[in-house]
Amino acid sequence: YGATTEAYATGAAPFATPPLDPNAPPADGTGRKSRAGLWIALSIVGALLLIAAIVTVYAVVTARHWTKVDVPEKPETFHSEEYETGAYLVADDGVSPCYVDQDWTDCIAAMEAQYAGACAGVELVPTAADLCAQHRAEIDRMIAEDVDGTYVASLGDFGHLTRTPETATRQVSNDDYEPAVTHEAVCYLGFLGECE
Template sequence: MSAIIASMALSFEEFRSSLLHADSRQELGIQLSDAEAQQVHADPQASRTWYDYWVTISQQATPGAAATAATAAGVTAETVAFGGHDFAQTGTFVGASPAYGGMPTASASGATDGDGKKSRVGLWVALSIVGALLLIAIIVVVFAFSTARHWTKVDVPEKPETFHSEEYETGLYLVADDGVSPCYVDQDWTDCIAAMEAQYAAGCADVELVPAAVTLCAQHRTEIDRMIAADSEGSVVASLGDFGHLTRTPEMATREVSNEDYEPAVTHEAVCYLGFLGECE
């Protein structure tokens, strides 16, 4: 029966339908379990692979059970006369059955999965390292800003103000008595009083005096008042006293005056991070 089916030209769709029946698979020489056959049938690509495989072994098969068995075993043998000995030559059947479902073998699949897992592990390790470095960088930046020291840096030092001395009037006046009486002997007493009043007015009146001048002017005022009290008709000056001419001068003092040359320091606010970054002292 197997030889009959093998000699018949099955279409691809007929081959796929035969996969669902154990008897048909056995007659076709397809070694698959029911579950595997159903999965191959459901996968067009796997079905095509098995169909091509079946066509190949069908074309290579020879009539007779022995040839069929030899083909299924994938071994051919021929005896060659060579130097009086029999030489057996074996060769692997070129139409070896495909892996289940026409898919990669378990070892190849395992290798691929292993490479994928290694790749994913390497990626996670790299991402973990990058994440750790970023976290450390963020912590360092936050710490640097929270502990930053702000201070005032002097770019150009301050230029101190300089001074010079000058004299000025204090607003007070000095009064000096030269000791030479403004009167003369035999002068009318009233005229002498007038001369004394004139000296007092010129030296002591209407100004603010230094303490010594206040005392001197008070003495002159007392003398004038005494002379007025002693005045009488026909009286003349018999002798000259100690009160003389009064001279008034402004009091002078010395003070320090700025040269208006002060220049403030040129500064700016500096920041020092971690004790060595930025502008540190």
């Protein structure tokens, strides 16, 4: 029998390339460089976030709050109104309520009626009070001179009295006041938000 030479595999070929380990770092060192770049990027982002936080805190602490007027106040307006003061004016027309040859007592009664109708029981303005006082004094003088059989010989200057209410003018509100419409505004860093 002739001898033959045979080869057989015992597991792996003596010159085969070993399989790649996915967790093993590359032989050229690029993994170390990529990690360094990642740390730099994270540091920059962290610094930016820290600066943003500092600026935000500063803006909030130094914020200026103020009241902004949306609609201005509408002032109250007024109108003039005439009203009675409660006092009275008295006028004398200068025409005597008596007549010549009238009984003296009847003339006194006519004078008393004028006085009672215009001067008695009401508040009078100063000029009216003076006029009524003059009429009262004249009536009292006539009463003092009254005797039976006395008649009016001549007419004096005391006439018919007329009483009218005193009026004045006052300012009355139109009830149209409207307060301003406002809201609280905030200004950050002098230019953000609502700044004057």
